Amino acid sequence: MTGNAAASPQGVAAPALAILGSLVSVNAGAAWAKGLFPVVGSTGVVALRVGLSALILLALVRPWRFALRRADVPNIVIYGVMLGAMNLCIYRAFERIPLGIAVAIEVTGPLAVVILSSRHARDFLWVICAAIGLWLLLPVAGASALDPVGVAYALAAAFCWAMYIVFGKRVSSLDGGQAVSLGLLAASVFVVPFGVSHAGGDLLAPAVLGGGLAVALLSSAVPYTLEMKALKRLPQRVFGILVSAGPAVAALAGFALLGERLTSLQWLAIGLVTLACGGAAATASRPS
Template sequence: MSSTPAPAATSASVGSLMAFAAMGCVQLGLAASIGLAGSLGSEGVAWLRLAWAAVILVAIARPWRMRFTRATLGVCALLGLATAGMTLAFMKAVETIPLGTASALEFMGPLAVAIVQGRGAGRWWALVAAAGVLGLTEPWHGAADLAGVLFALAGAGCWALYVLLTQRAGDAVDGIGALAISMPVAALAATLVVGPEVIGRMDVQVLAIGLALALLLPVIPFSLELLALRRLTTAAFGTLMCLEPAIAMVVGFIFLQQVPRPAAIAGIVLVIVAGIGATRTGRRDPAKLSPTAQDPAATAAAAAQSIR
């Protein structure tokens, strides 16, 4: 006698496929960004993506229809600065180190938040993550470019701040509304930092490519993640997001011909294991939170994926 899958199981499977599709879109978009950086520069690509992301998110969320307190606006502004730092640092990192290595190193940010917020033995995952970093950077024979590693770690620090600020903004306002404020701030900050150097390089073709990249990175993944979070628990979603460094490694191998060293593969595996373990032990108390801020790893993935 044939049996049909339980609706909950089917919904979870669909949600998992959506989460994987979202991560795939993000990494493909990043790979395309690296290709464009050859002519526009990493700073130019980062600025272009932030600018288009700001336009798209403001058009979708229409923040002028929402009410924000002064404190919430301040948090969203700080969130925008963290966003700009994370995006610019990551694009600088992938100039000199492989996509998978940069993604895994930058993932140290939300992983650190999850470990600090962990309970008891959950904080031991920091040692697993540290072993992963050693495998990724191989300091014993300088396999990774030091500048690239430092930029990736700077991005990790900005991502950690992004997680904490997103949690605060998520407690006060709908996540899309917060992004509709933070993203223009990020675009403005990037304009002040790198705008004078890159605006002169823009033409109609580059702007059109930037719009396509922005659709590939913020719009499609963000939509898929929202749909996935309706079908998955935040713990399950956060666990799936921990697989992103592995997806980045595969995309880098296929599209950028970045062949990982055995130690780097081992390092990425350790980072993923640490991420899954920390996600399972690092959740905040759901009774004190809004539904959008219950899991630090899920919060990082659901919000930061849309702009990375």
């Protein structure tokens, strides 16, 4: 009965709005972060976002209350390092290319995980769709005038996101938010030294700390909370389809908040990647 309610238009409306709110919050946080780049650089912003998020979650979850198996430690460390590296790479990409394009390239990481775990040939149609979108974005054969270094960072973020999913699955059985909180702790140990070496004492300026806290809340705390609420009321497939709108929302946020203007070809490419992500979520095999 609950599942039917969740699948009905009335049941989908509220969680769908939560997903939309999550996507808007994430990209508002990214836009806010770009405003801090001239002050402390992308690495400084990542250090603030990940470090403050880790402190907040550690205080809320208190993961030391739960037993931790020795075998889980390496997976948590890799999970956290991939999370930290993903943030470093995507924020470096944000420095050089528009938000929507960076996110469109980045989401090919989780898309690859979905496709590679599929047993149906039909799902490879979405590979073709995403590949065409990427071709239109990548600076190859004159297809795009984007900064190749920014594109490379976005591709690295896509790989890190894929690995984050793989290793996140391995620690998903841990109690409560233990995996996420300890993963963020590992991520902060990895990324904070980069931020400190680049920005030094500027990270402790009240205005910078306040901006970093806003980024941490907008890009982590608020969207994660909204997504968890939506997941409780939506079928996983519907959730995946809604979340696939991320690149399009990022492009709109970049236009509205940062004045980033894309060409018609770039909008087409983002649309193709978004379609591939939504299609893969819609046709992916149901878990047994």
